[in-house]
Amino acid sequence: MTTAALKPAALLAATGEMLSFLARRGGASAAAPSRPQAPPDAQAAPPPPEPSPGQEEAALSEARALLQAGRAEAALGLLRALPDRGASRAQSVALAIAAAQLDPEFRDLVARADQARDERDWARAEYLYWQALRLYPLHAGYTVQYGHCLKEQGKLEDAEVAYRSALALGAPEEDVRQHVLYVHAAQGLGEARFPAAPAAGGQPLDIPPCRADVEALFALLLQRKPRSLSEILELMRGAATCREVAAHLVRHAEFPAANRDLMVLLAQPARGPA
Numbered sequence: 042m043t044t045a046a047l048k049p050a051a052l053l054a055a056t057g058e059m060l061s062f063l064a065r066r067g068g069a070s071a072a073a074p075s076r077p078q079a080p081p082d083a084q085a086a087p088p089p090p091e092p093s094p095g096q097e098e099a100a101l102s103e104a105r106a107l108l109q110a111g112r113a114e115a116a117l118g119l120l121r122a123l124p125d126r127g128a129s130r131a132q133s134v135a136l137a138i139a140a141a142q143l144d145p146e147f148r149d150l151v152a153r154a155d156q157a158r159d160e161r162d163w164a165r166a167e168y169l170y171w172q173a174l175r176l177y178p179l180h181a182g183y184t185v186q187y188g189h190c191l192k193e194q195g196k197l198e199d200a201e202v203a204y205r206s207a208l209a210l211g212a213p214e215e216d217v218r219q220h221v222l223y224v225h226a227a228q229g230l231g232e233a234r235f236p237a238a239p240a241a242g243g244q245p246l247d248i249p250p251c252r253a254d255v256e257a258l259f260a261l262l263l264q265r266k267p268r269s270l271s272e273i274l275e276l277m278r279g280a281a282t283c284r285e286v287a288a289h290l291v292r293h294a295e296f297p298a299a300n301r302d303l304m305v306l307l308a309q310p311a312r313g314p315a
Contacts, residue, residue: 097126097136104143113145120144124179130248134211137179147176151183158186163193178253181210185217197224198270202252205277209249236281246284250276254283262290264299 100123107116120140127133141147154169167190170183177183188203201224204217218235225233236249248254255273259266267273280286290296 097123097139100126101139101143104140108143108145117144117146121176124177130179131211134179134181137177138182141177141180144176147173150176154183154186158190161193163190166190167194179210181207181212184210185212185220188220192220192224197228198274200224201228202270202273202277205274206251206253209251209254209277234278236279236285244284246287247282250280250283250286252277255286258283258286258290262287262299263293263295265295 100119104116104119104123107113107119120143123140124133124137127136150169150173154166154173157163157166157169167187170187170190173183174180174187184203184207188200188207191197191200191203201221204221204224208214208217208221221235222233250258252273255276256267276286276289280289
């Protein structure tokens with residue numbers, strides 16, 4: 042399933058985290074001189090201001106008007122772009138849910154998926170929820186339903202990834218935790234881990250990781266896709282935030298080879314002011 046990855050600001054923050062970590066440990070060589078660190082107030086920019094709720098409500102009203110006027114293509118383009126306007130993951134999730142409620146194609150897909158689920162046609166329901174989530178990948182509720190369909194077919198790792206992604210997107214823990222425990226136990230593993238939730242209002246990387254976040258950080262830091270669901274799950278089970286995922290990948294044995302030019306640059310002695 043495709044899910045929305047980290048916003049550009051978060052990927053930029055991940056790059057900053059990577060550079061900061063490498064500078065602290067001396068770059069490519071422990072003996073190489075460390076570059077001076079930026080002042081604390083320059084290392085993490087404050088999160089951008091959130092758009093006015095009135096602006097987003099105006100966009101939803103415009104989409105309603107376009108649908109009523111028969112201009113479905115324009116309305117759908119507006120609705121599906123709306124989650125990208127969110128300045129935070131939580132706001133983007135809220136916008137995705139609001140937009141999805143107005144999107145006739147999404148509503149048709151989930152209605153058919155719900156019917157297939159109720160008929161226990163798990164493979165068809167899985168496919169229809171997957172199609173719906175391609176339109177609104179931040180919809181936590183239907184990510185849970187997608188996970189149910191995977192679980193019922195014995196796709197236990199896929200189901201756990203879906204459930205943990207739903208939790209990262211804000212699905213109520215009391216609704217989802219029991220399903221994580223079930224699929225984890227069904228894989229013959231020990232007690233399921235649930236990293237402590239990060240405090241609200243942090244930097245772009247201080248959000249729980251969903252699948253797409255992990256995949257985006259692999260691409261950025263290791264220049265590759267995860268090789269298996271197990272590689273994704275290892276990080277989702279143990280990392281409370283995307284910052285922790287980034288820190289783990291920077292320490293990965295593959296990181297130096299995947300970032301040779303950067304390692305060479307960091308190994309050079311720092312130059313003082315002219």
